[in-house]
């Protein structure tokens with residue numbers, strides 16, 4: 001697959017060669033079950049222990065009591081929310097946001113079907129949460145708050161550390177979960193420092209140059225949480241199933257690499273900013289979804305008015321450029337992104353979003369190529385767009401409004 005420009009790192013990342021190399025022996029001669037009693041199995045158990053320590057070190061957790069391996073962030077999110085509800089059935093309220101990944105959003109919907117009250121906090125035009133609305137939502141029977149750290153579509157960051165502190169000051173019995181799948185490995189996350197009021201945190205291997213199908217749930221010591229997967233003594237009796245050793249080892253290697261490369265965030269942001277600036281200068285009627293909010297260093301979500309994101313992606317693909325029109329999990333459906341809808345992105349741009357997400361492997365030359373190609377694609381598609389003439393004659397985006405152009 002030489003020659004492609006991969007700018008879809010929020011969907012998944014390339015497995016780092018060091019990670020694949022670390023995994024290889026555990027797909028080969030080191031196949032032993034880490035629970036077995038002979039020496040070669042002991043060595044495998046040692047590798048799992050080292051991987052746990054590496055993940056713990058990346059996020060400031062205690063390796064031996066707080067990191068639990070899962071099949072990925074989807075399972076971690078399911079476990080955090082459903083496990084908390086089973087542990088504290090007397091508390092009947094849940095708080096979340098309107099822009100969570102489906103791996104939280106759909107669990108919350110299920111909880112609502114089962115009788116819990118779920119408060120979904122709105123966001124503003126830049127994708128920011130209203131802290132006052134959060135405070136108002138905290139009630140005496142609130143079980144858990146689940147608020148993502150970084151949004152996968154826009155990269156917008158929520159002030160999770162502050163919200164967790166407020167929740168705990170209001171009622172220490174409220175549990176705080178954050179889906180940090182998109183921030184771990186991209187930004188410092190310190191559960192012993194800034195994030196010390198967070199009880200539960202989800203992360204995933206394949207967003208940080210590790211393998212897919214492996215992740216972790218951080219469970220702060222003492223947090224009441226029932227298991228989701230019953231059936232074995234593994235993970236201290238809290239998550240049954242023979243350990244996925246090769247992938248656990250891969251996640252450990254990815255965590256070590258991520259820690260070593262965290263300092264490159266500013267370089268990644270500089271490349272992203274170069275792309276953002278060039279696009280805004282060269283293309284009329286383009287906005288940055290999440291402009292004005294704090295964002296991940298690697299993410300650029302563009303609202304291109306009057307054209308379809310899917311068509312832009314097809315044209316980019318034809319040029320060997322991989323991007324996304326929102327969350328990969330929802331692509332294939334014609335519904336506009338729930339995240340952009342929640343942000344009140346205007347009608348003419350709701351279907352026209354393109355997400356470029358960079359990694360530390362993205363080069364200046366690749367960004368230069370996108371700057372060259374992307375404006376031409378947008379221009380060509382707009383020549384075919386029935387809305388473009390109306391929009392081009394309108395002085396400002398916000399004059400269009402959320403319900404579409406007002407007839408003259």
Ligand code: PMP
Nearest residue numbers: 072073074101103152181182204
């Ligand atoms: N949460 C967020 C914010 C994500 O971006 C993703 C991956 N798209 C997930 C959860 C699900 O992670 P996994 O693929 O490891 O289940």
